[in-house]
Amino acid sequence: MSELATAATAGHTERSGSLWADAWRELYRNPVFVVASVVVLIVMSWAVFPTLWTSTGTDGGTCELVDSRLGPSSEHIFGTTFQGCDMYSHVINGARPSIIIAVLVTLATTLIGVALGVIAGFYGGWLDTVLSRITDVFLGLPFLLGALVFLALLGEQNIWTVSAVLVVLSWPPITRIMRGSVIQVKALDYVEAARALGASNMSIIFRHILPNSIAPVIVLATLYLGGFVSAEATLTFLGVGLQIPEISWGITVAQGQDYAIAGYPHLLIFPCAALIITVLAFIVMGDAMRDALDPRGR
């Protein structure tokens, strides 16, 4: 038994066992993750309890057009918007639709994408063929153009329709990547070993296939999360996103950007900074999570 001695690398603290528990322990010791999650929590609290942060109410407070585009002052610490509303209040209240869309769409996209990817990759056969062709149809629709066509058809543009259209257009890449990943993992011996042990397909999928194939999807999904926040803004910019009087970062950025360049930078800087910091925090969290879920990296 000489190998035993060589294998036991010294100084290894023994862990409690489950991948998730280990990952969690890893995460809360990671300062980057902690900072990022604090940011995310703060932004989440803007989205859920905006009144904790601003006294103007969820409609952005009174807007006096004569106060349009004022710079930051003690009264309006972020200045005022195009309509003369308090920019600070808009930044706080604008979090809600942006966060709801981003989180909702990312969750739905990932769930659908992963589920379909696993089905296509794991079961294969005609199911794979049909799913892959359907994926192709939607993949072929360029994202923005597809969103334009769908939203123009829906006519109604609110958080739910924008989310729905984003989901419809963004599951295919995740499905694609998941499918490829699953096909790779499916062929590995440990999957066959599980089958030899009498594991059911479901059990194999959840215990082995998913944990080992989901890494690229997690990376993509967290990037998507950030992408959706700015996609909402871009759709608004193109005239098919959320509509005023809804308050969202996208609307504030889209409204402000023309004037920001024409000499009112605060119209862009504050909402854009909120957007960027949020996206950054989500992505950093995703990175840390992916690393933590991979025991080989420890």
Place this chain on the structure above:
Amino acid sequence: MTEPAHATPDRAASAGHGEMVVSVRDAVKHFPITQGIVFQKTIGHVRAVDGVSFDLHRGETLGVVGESGCGKSTLSRVIMGLIPASSGSVNLLGDELVGMRERDLRKVRRNVQIIFQDPYASLDPRMTVGGIVGEPFRIHPDFAPRGDRRGKVQELLEVVGLNPEHINRYPHQFSGGQRQRIGIARALALRPQIIVCDEPVSALDVSVQAQVVNLLERLQEEFDLSYIFVAHDLSVVRHISDRIAVMYLGKIVEIGDETQIYEHPTHPYTQALLSAVPVPDPALRGRREQIVLTGDVPSPANPPSGCRFRTRCFKAQDICAEKEPALVSRDGSVQPSACHFAKELDVIHATR
């Protein structure tokens, strides 16, 4: 730990009288070859396993040897029910696997487990050793209640010679040999009666190979296991097996006990294989008559008529192309041998 004695003929004989655990009759596995641009149509079959029959008794080890691509691995999967046989019969402890529903197969499968060739690919990198070895218990919760599992896993680790403290480690923290032990522990967890070893040591260093083989032998005694030991390394197979089946292109060409196959091979293919085994005696080295097979292994999709080995056989005659030789004992051979001209030839000791 004590090293068990080398297998001896008498041990093989005694094992041979045990209760029959596996009985394979005319097992066939054909993989369809499809072609077509719009519609796929079957244009032929890869005859990976083409009519194989053998028995395995309790406590016995059956070695299966042959070149790569001869159908060894497929055969082992067929025995496990992982790949359904196209026809024939695979009887496992009284249960007929062929035609069995997947749900029932899962229950039967706990009696037969597998050890894989590649210890790196056969362990889920994202599971701890505890998770891997405990997985059988999770799948069959009736086998070990939740509370007992950790203890049982540690017990198993101890049995295969690993430190039970390492239960929370991940596979990448172990060496190849250790990982193979983890695989063995997993295979043992459900107390199977049969273990299929699919080239379990071919990916390991030679020194480690011996340790693993010895472990397997020890476990066989301890748990009264029956092994099907698939390998292409003849010396390892000889070391562990009671009986040996030689496969060529999806068929068993010769089957017999260790002495019969190694000392008195009668099939030209067996003889050719043995002549390629390295010679341990330096004095004999280079002086032995080597049978060099010409040509490549024919495609299993389109095997030669009659005797499948005839295209590369040094004894081939016209009859070989016309009539397929049955796997029976003939005048020149005690053990069943699928050759019209079966005749003993001591290739191991033969010198020029």
Place this chain on the structure above:
Amino acid sequence: MGRRTTRRLLVGLATIAMFATACSGSDDEASTDTDSGSDTASGGSFSLALGSDPSFLAPTAQCYESTCSQVLSMLYTGLLSIDPETNEQILGDAESIDSPDGKVWTVKLKPDLKFHNGEPVDADAYVRAWNYSAYGPNATQTGFFFSPVEGYDDVAPAEGDPTAKEMSGLKVVDDQTIEITLSEAFSQWPLVMSYTPAFAPLSQECEQDLEACNEKPIGTGPYMMDGAWQHNKSITVAKWDDYTGPNSASADGIEFRLYSDPKTAFRDWQAGEVDMLDTVDPSQVPQAQALAGERFLSVDSGSFNYLGIPFYVEELQNVDIRRALSMAIDRQTIVDQVLNGLATPASDVIAPFVTGSRDDACQYCEYDPEAAKTLFDEAGGIEDNTVEIWFNNDGGHEDWVQAVAEGWKNDLGLEYSLESQPFTPYLKTLEEEGVGGPYRLGWLPDYPSAENYLDPLYGEGSSNYGQWAGPEHDAFLATIEEADAEASAEAAVPIYQEAADIVLSDLPVFPLWYGQTSIVYAENLDNVVYDPLQQIKLGDVTVS
């Protein structure tokens, strides 16, 4: 790209001149007061940014928006044009346009007119173009301009297939003479014909290959195509040396550069890549003013913007509520802050460049939040205290619509919801009486007359989307009828003003502001004049 300037925003600027009613019977040779083409040109060439790719350039009455008419006004002389200052006719290809009775019109062409390809511009060239345009199956966009002509119903019947290919009212008397018979007398007919893109002549070469002609039109004007139309990129025209007509051509060539976004065009102007912009985005107006100084022009465009009131919405049937709402709109501040001064707050329902427009007619257009609040409360307010405002969301209207709504919220304590649709469904909703509150629309007049700001908007069978009705509406209709029956246009003006007063009192619409457009140009250009009827007079622009 942003809120795309869709085609409809460009529509109409060019069509303002179509039916000038105010002037009549000026058959005299009126070309003396214009710069003639023989004027010693300063040479050089310049580029003008256009807001979109033109729809059509072939002279087949397909051009119904401003970019193509801007280009075509350089390529064609036209029969006649109208002086925007004096409303006088300036004859182009026509030597005279006469009618004894207003029903039969005789157009005499100047002799020896040529197309750019050398073909003669004769009576045939005109009649062939007009018959093509009017013919129903050709589905031209401005074919309806010929509806007053006798026989129009035969070539473009309201239902069924046409029974003739040519209008019976068009007759070629000789090479230089066309006789046009209208189905009814119509004294304004010459002014209709002043819309050059719809009435341009068609050369034989063009007729044989219209598609090629659309890519490289063969015109009659002071400039000719210099190479083919580079779609979405540029159109280049060069001075035609053989031009004999009255239109001026100072520069040697003009390059029309096609932009999809005026903001990009402005940055290209900043970088010196393009010399002139015909539209400056409101957000860039302060920058443009700072950078260009005097080379930034802001001029009236003649458009009238308003919020219409759906009378089928019960809460808005109370006139006091309407008055209160109108008084609670701070037009000046919205114009200053949202539109960057690129508009004039409305004080009438008739735009200023038309005779009869007043600058103090609208009592309820004055911003008076206190009075509005009092009146609003006395009238009992609005049920649910919420008002819907409707607009089309593809025309860049959302900012000012929201500003109006915010004003109501602040001054009247009224909650609001904004309802918007793209333009096509928006029109459908309006037609189906589906809006639940004030709706935004704009009006671009067809001809510079007070009448054209009244009857088409509130009269019978008009764009009265809000279904204004009741005794006031009856009184309005009677007044319009009375004014129409007046002997002279001048005499009718005070009566039209009476009709306007009824509108301004009962408020079937809230007048908001009159539109303006803005131009910015490079230092080496001079003599840039905007003509609200024909846009920038590019032929007059000098390059140094």
Place this chain on the structure above:
Amino acid sequence: MGRYVLRRLLQFIPVLLGTMFLLHYLQTVSIQINGNPITALFGDRQPPPQTLAAITTAFGLDDPCLQQTGNPCLGMFLDRMSGYTQGDFGVDFNRQPITRLIADAAPVTVRLTIIAVLFESLVGILAGVVAGIRKNGFADNFIRLSTTLVISVPVFVLGVLVQIGSGLYVGVWLRDNGAPEWLSAAFSVTYQTDHPWASLLVPGVVLGAFSLGFIARLTRTSLIETLRADYVRTARAKGLSRRRVVGIHALRNSLIPVVTYIGIDLGALMGGALVTEGIFNIPGVGGLVFGSVAAGETPVIIAVVTMLTLVFLLASLLVDVLYAVLDPRIRYE
């Protein structure tokens, strides 16, 4: 392999038909719900009914099925398909043949896409490799942060900022200082017909910036995964240089997800460039479809988006073939 490619090519047919029908159906429903798009051609003015009817008929929008909400108008679809088989792809509302519109727009977009793909893959993979081999080092953190920043800034903001910086500052300075024409064209505010490649460089970079972040991250993740694999460890143990290990062994094996992504991205770039195209006034495919969606020009939408789907399908076929090059274990038939 040839047979595999042929079969994949045949599989394009149902996908393309599916795309065309999906778009046809969406557009049909859109007309049924939103009304006749011809009305919008006349702006705020109501056109005379005769004119409206004549133009509606001329564009084939007079089919009574367009009055019945939900009716898929199969007849119109079949007519369109039979037109396609005869090479007739229809016209837009300006009577411009769609084939010409595409022929004008596609080359520009293709050039833009080539620049964007080259930029995003070269820089993205390089950044991903640097980040991957120096995991958690300064370069890694810098690359992750900067690519994330680029992803999080909405493209219409990024594009305009870059345009102002490169066009109004660098470009003007270059011209004032007598830089060669191609160089100042590369930093022009908008696309210039005379410099079809140079003036697309900056827009291409803006367009590729978003995907750059994705590619850098995918490469990094994948490379880290591969560097842990045993064969890489073996290669290192054999004494191979770090450069060779990363370049030959690890990178080639890490590129599969990256190549997949680039393949998917190719189609997205061609159609998704509309914001970038708008900002830089590039007469490309994105703007073409955007305008057509706004105007309701169904034939343009169907033709162009179907073409983009075809491009995407070809790209993914190419990717699958590339798989076999990158990973010899993958074999097709």
